[in-house]
Amino acid sequence: MRRKKGKFLFAVLFSVLLLVPYLSLESKSASAEEFTFPEYGPAKDLITPLNGSPTIYDGAVGQEDGHDVLYTTSKGVPATFNVVDLDENKLLRSIPLEGASDSWHHEVAPDGTVYVAAGKHIWGYSPETKTIEALAEIPDSSLWALAVDENSNAYIGTFKGGKVFQYNKETKQLRDYGKMIGDIEQEYVRSMDYHDGYIYAGTAHDKIFKLNVETGEKVEIAEELNESGFVYDLDIVDGRYVFARYSASKNMYIYDTLEEKWLDVKLTNVNGLHVTDSLDNKVYFIADGIVKYVDLTNLQVSETSMKYGSGFRGSDWVEIEGDSRLPGKSLVTVTFSGGTVFFNIETEKVVSYPSVIPPTANVTNQIHAFSEDKIYISGMTGGTGAVYNPLTGENKSISLGQADSIYSMDNKVYFGTYPSSSVHVIDPSVDPYAKPTTLFTIGNEQDRLHAMTGGDGKLFIGSIATYQRLGGALTVYDGETHKVFRNIVENQSINGLAYKDGLVYGSTTIKGGLGSVPTAEQAKLFTWDPITEQKINEKNLEIEGLDKPIHIGDLSAGPNDDYIWGGSTGYVFALNPDTLEVEKSVRVEEKPYPFEWDQIDLKWSEDGLLYALVGVKLYVINPDTLDFKFVTKAVSFDLGKDGNIYFSKYDNRTIMAKIEVMEADASDDLQSVQLEMEKTNLTRGQTSNLKVTGILKNSEKIDLTNYTVISSNEEALKVKNDQVIAYRSGESTVQAEVDWKGKKVLSNEVVVKVDLTLDSFEAYVEKLYNEKKVPKKLYIKLSVHMRLAKHFDAKGYEKLVQHQLEKMKKQVERWDAGDHQWAKDALLTDINGLNE
Template sequence: MKRLQLVAVAAALVLTSTVPMADAAAPPAPVVGAEESLGYPIEGRVLSQEQSQGVDAEGRPQAYWVTAGNEETPGMFQVTDLRSGDVVFAERLPAGINSWASTFSAADGTVYFGMTEGQLYSWTPGDDAVTALGVPFPGEGIWRLDAAPDGVVFGGTYPGGELFSYDPATGEFANHGQAVPGETYARTLEADEDGVWVGTQPRARLTQFDRATGEFAQVALPAQYATHEVVYDMTLAREYLLLRVQPSNDLLVYDTGSGEFVNIVPGISGRAMSAPDPAGKYVYFRIASVGVVAYDLDTHTYAPVGWGPNAFPGSWAWVDLDDPEFPGLSLAMTYYYGRIYVWNPETRATRYLGETDLQGAPNTITELGTGPDGAVYVGAFLSPPGMARFDPATGTTSLLAGAGQVEGFGTYGDHLVFGRYPNAGLLDFDTTRPWSMGTNPGPAAVIADEQDRPQAFAQVGDLMAVGSVPKSGRLGGALTLWNPATGAVVTHRNVVPDQSVVSLAERDGLLYGGTSVNGGYGIDPVATEAELFVADPASGDVLHSVVPVAGGRAVNGLTFDDDGTLWGVSDGTLFTYDPDARAVTRAEQLFPHSTGMYGQDRDLHFRDDGYLYVTSSGSLWRVDPEAWTVTELASSGVSSLAVDEAGNLYYARGAALYRWNFALRPQPVCDVTVTGPHAGPVTVRSGTTCLDGAAVSGPVQVSPGAVLVAEDSTVRGPVSAVGAGGVILDGVTVTGPVSVVGSVGGVWIVDTTVIGPLACSGNDPAPVLENVDVTGPVAGQCREA
């Protein structure tokens, strides 16, 4: 028999999955609606954060990619042949999502790559499969690899900032300890016969590991780089170590013999610098305004070569294309979107290989927001394609190119505003005009003062208040007042010392903010409890602050009800706050205790059904604000929350978008199931009773609060329900009257025949009828349906 709508996820629809947290004499109201999968709003991407190049046994040049996955799909190792442009090998990895670590070892002709989740893999050209080398140091992600000339592979980790090595000859790992005390990322490596140069984050530090003694010796950068954040890339070229530092992107040239910095090239375009050319005279890198330049290692001067690929380099290699247009060795550059650019220094010929044949994976969703146009907007992790716009009216998804990684959404008037990572960009999109990155939205305003992730938005007058998280290795988020019309930005950092601002709400001209004890990645918090604060937007002064939940690490979300009470969530505890008394009035742990670094389950919504809906601890919850009881609607990795104009709820699981559609028929779990012939009455006193292929000879009666689900069944007798928690008749023939009065959980009568009268009254919501044949009179709501 035809179903009314898609089958929902059973785990999300257990009508009796209710957790009472207060005096709850009355049973909880039945669940209304069902989960609906909307697929992947950003269906595919090719993103390989790190790349390397090498050759196969015949000397054919190859590029190596580890394209990012998501929570449902691991990353994928792929190989491009630079001569043919073909993808010659591809394998979905058994584990690991992202990789920032890849190196080709000329010593054994093998590529090694590591995952930020800690796995290490290898592949030798010609192998049928990738080799898993294990998780060498549980709890440590691998963030960079480099192979020494003798074949030993060195790696850097986070959060320990450790240097390790792997010897392919013995299969043994060794941990050489933290490269620089207090530095949590060993972010870049350059290995030679004698040692390993290590660059760190969150403070830009340079150290050398002596392979013979096992000791580290730190090298001081020039004084002007003392507050820089990271040594990001390095290349050894003859006696020189070239290193790029952020945020300036200056290239520092260090003479390893004299121990002096001999040159600085300001503001190159990341990332990597090439190895020396075959003559050992030049290295190459890119400067955005001039293109690729050749740096003379003898004179320490550089000049453009007339090649300007619209991409920044991820890896360089000197390659033999075996092509008369590319005689000798050509310079190949990879780009993290799966693209390859080649240039020949003799003929000046160029070649471009696109990413068409590489396989990506859907982007992991970072945040959802509802626009003033009624659409649901979807931001995603390191999103090359852009952000997505889902139109609830048509059910269609469109892509808005160039948005980047969105951390938070807000609205004013007809405008959607959003915050972008990195570098805390603020963008303003007029939804009444077509999307055109660069003009609508125009250039980003920027929150300075070491901010990186604008996560929370609230309108206050003509301004947008923005809560943000600082850069890696920094404590102290900010409350920023931004005027989208003028671009003016006023930032108040450390409104709560050493904490980030991750949730905001406005009432009567005042701002209410929630904090996280965490700062940027790579630094331990010093605060121990998250706070709720009240701030004057005119001055940025904090008028009042309180710890709403003892021991809470983040105040995840804030919203006001119609009576002016502020509701919030902190680490699984729901609380209320009276703005007049400036006091927390109630706090109870309604959800499992969990928190992320920044409290990204920061959305709470009151619907017109009187319930509060919350995402917390990986689930979507319905909260009765009177009884303080909760019902779990959806589970298994739920994050973020948005609502459309019809009141339907949107949330994410990894890269997938879901909707809790209140118009859909629920799929309850049966407490009692009746099948086959059944002589006599069926009385549903509590819970959910299902008739599945049943033939009932007798009346069916549903008591208040109970649920009846009858499918592909016959009933010879009346069906009566008063105050039921829900009634579903799907593919049923009833010989006798049907009466449904005062149901509070929904009534669905589909593909059903009633030989007798049908009467419905006082049901909320109103009944849904499809393809119903009634031989007797139809009365009340069923007549109107």
């Protein structure tokens, strides 16, 4: 895109005569008046780049049709539950877990039920029916630990609440035991197991709790260990011994539940992630890359000749038929990429089988356009990255962990990976698809490398502290050695970095690692001198309307001005680099998506426009006028060397999409909008997904994301996100409105009918009661009449049904509703509707 230049002969002559700088101001003003944003083509799905192999966190072994089988879940959108026949190394079935993206724990209950903690739900798989269902939604952010008892009830450990829940198999109800620690905003129950009426729960704050599942009473048992950090693994062996491993120290301890004491043994440098019951009183584990064991009769530690560089992602004893390499019992586990590995105790041989689990696309984390033919892509908690060629569409997988930052300098590509806080490099001129070379590990209690920038041959890295810790770091790498400078701003982590004229500019977040407790009130801006290795300025971000922001996001030096640009909490701003004062700012987003450390990512186009990903919304901004325009929803993005936008889709991060950037008026226009509804007949409380499709003049169909959906009867039907929700009986006409190039384009109309049923009315009454809108006495009476009405309805006794409805109507009419008159009116409306 080229900007039009005005003709200002008189202004130019006057400026030259008086004061030369006015020339640039006049030209800037004129170009701003005539400025037009580029046109943006429809989003086109390109590829699922991270689909080379499955990503597996855990597995469990059970019996199915007389065979030993492995149950495991592969990461994806959605996650996929898999059943593998271990005797034949054959995939028996794969079942999608809609709404879940991964699973960290599987357990096989005594009755054969396979419990899976995935997404927001506890799932149950039946080896008899070969089906899996979501049993209950767990009211917390994420699920991390799982255990079962002798009655086949399940127990779930969570984050952020740090709670334990019980799922009762008979009643299908949840019991919330509450927070295990209780005095921290963010808590984990990261590991746990069950024994003899007690849950043993490992937390992220060094504590292990013994929880009585009947009374809910709990006691902390690990204080004497003097450990810190995550109790990452915890298993009960032989129905007596608790094996607990701390991830920071890699020490594993043994607690005797019978004697109620920790045994006098410490297993060191243990990889995890599980141990299982003993064989001949020996419990096997992996430490120092070797399979070792502890003899429970004398607590002596010995090692086998078996070597293994990873950990046990679930481990169980099996006897494999038809493989002479595996006589007797073998210990089996699953690998990160889905293969199975057997450790035979008799022969001390390690036998690996390739994965038979179908590859599932991992979600995209970072996208980095290195050159015209190479875009580097990293994933989330996976071991595979990708290199995509925009010219040919070719995609190649590479070995790469979760890179939270990718940066190019001196024709090399640098990756900052989590959770090791390591920096790696690829030299594309040698081999663009090589496994990245590890340069160094930052350490110093750093975890997530959020920011990278470069200048004068040095790489600057900004990082977030590790779990429970405050105090990020600035790391400087000169090509040979690195230095770590912690707490540039005391007890704050670094979110953004920019380099300009020999100085490093930084932004912070008051938050540290997950589970930490911030001590500062607001984030800071700072300037750091690489020569003196000192901070030379620190300042609050001062923008009218923005009060003490806890995060300041990405920073970037303006290519065509003297400013340092940044973003925070929906604002984009320009800083004076000398004073760190805000010269100008604009609020582009009222309520940005609340990421843990605030997400604002800034990129500059070749024609000088600023692209800002604020939360999950991508905007383009004219840096001269601060005019802005919404482009699309995304989670990560970069501008390709071809000028187009490459991004991970907000609604499915496994897909990388592309938006073509064109000069104004160069794209095809929108001819019509089509609204499709999943269901058009609903009952109260039900939802229906909707889809809005644009049809261009060239007949091409595109998925639209920037639209408004209108319901003509919001009392009956309301719109929320990409769904309609039925609230009460009636009809509503639904229509989508699209803003296309400043014009409003309306879709077809879809009529949705909300029917009233006895079941939906009963659910509504219960909802009002639970919300304390209906008194208990009325609720009980209505419930009795409702049960009778449903009974008579099932028998076909219509008059008896109407009789019960009349009784309910009289009960409601006698109710003095006071402030809840609206609820009374709604109930009477529904009863009359049911009686029609």
